[in-house]
Amino acid sequence: MTLKHRLxxxxxxxxxxxxxxxxCGSKDTSQSASAPEAAPAAVQEAAPLDLPVxxxxxxxxxxxxxxDVVILDVREDWEFxxxxxxxxxxxxxxxxxQRVNEIPKDKTVVAVCRSGNRSSRATAFLRQNGFDNVxxxxxGMIAWEKSGYEIAKGQ
Numbered sequence: 001m002t003l004k005h006r007l008x009x010x011x012x013x014x015x016x017x018x019x020x021x022x023x024c025g026s027k028d029t030s031q032s033a034s035a036p037e038a039a040p041a042a043v044q045e046a047a048p049l050d051l052p053v054x055x056x057x058x059x060x061x062x063x064x065x066x067x068d069v070v071i072l073d074v075r076e077d078w079e080f081x082x083x084x085x086x087x088x089x090x091x092x093x094x095x096x097x098q099r100v101n102e103i104p105k106d107k108t109v110v111a112v113c114r115s116g117n118r119s120s121r122a123t124a125f126l127r128q129n130g131f132d133n134v135x136x137x138x139x140g141m142i143a144w145e146k147s148g149y150e151i152a153k154g155q
Contacts (some may be wrong), residue, residue, distance in 0.1 A: 048107045052122065055135050057143040060085070060110050069108045072134075074122045075141075077155075079114060085144060086152040093118045096125060108133050115140040 063069050064085060071088040073080055080090045091099050093113070096118050103109060109131065111119035123136040137143070139147060145151065 015057050049133075051108065051135050053108060053127075053135055054120075054138050057147045058151065060112075060137050061146070061147070061149050063108070064110075067110075068106075070104055070138040072103060072109050072119075072122065073109045073113055074113050074118050079141075083141065083153055085112060085141075085143070086150055088112065088139065088152075090135055090155075093122055096122055100126070100129065103131065105131055105133075108135070110135045110137050112137045112144070113140045115142050 010029075049066075051059065060071065062072055063132075064071055064087070073084050073088040073090045073150045074093040074096065075084075078137045080088075082089065086145060089102070090113070091102060104124065108132075109126070111122040111126070111134060113119040113122075117140075119140060123134050126134040139146075
């Protein structure tokens with residue numbers, strides 16, 4: 001992908017993000033007041049995650065199989081096809097503003113790209129738009145692959 005195409009994609013994404021930010025940005029803060037029922041030990045283990053905004057590949061490897069965690073890959077199609085974290089939700093960075101409703105607000109979301117730059121921008125955008133449980137994987141797929149973690153190929 002050429003630098004010109006990347007810059008064009010970034011400008012489109014920034015324009016859309018600005019348009020979204022100018023709309024209403026209310027956040028649903030309602031929560032159920034009822035006490036949770038006793039759950040099996042495996043479910044109790046899946047307590048809400050308290051993670052910093054930036055997390056490393058090792059942390060992501062430990063949590064990625066949880067039902068309450070979504071890995072959001074924000075790279076381009078050819079990058080995703082070349083290799084991604086198994087089970088990752090794929091939405092290229094430039095499409096996030098249009099597809100934001102596909103990203104669950106009730107789960108821990110970890111954004112991933114090649115090196116951590118685009119995923120950092122995706123994390124910031126989502127946090128500014130009502131997602132308070134979104135995190136950036138430092139080092140991106142470069143760090144994931146260096147650590148020897150599983151890679152899925154294709155779509």
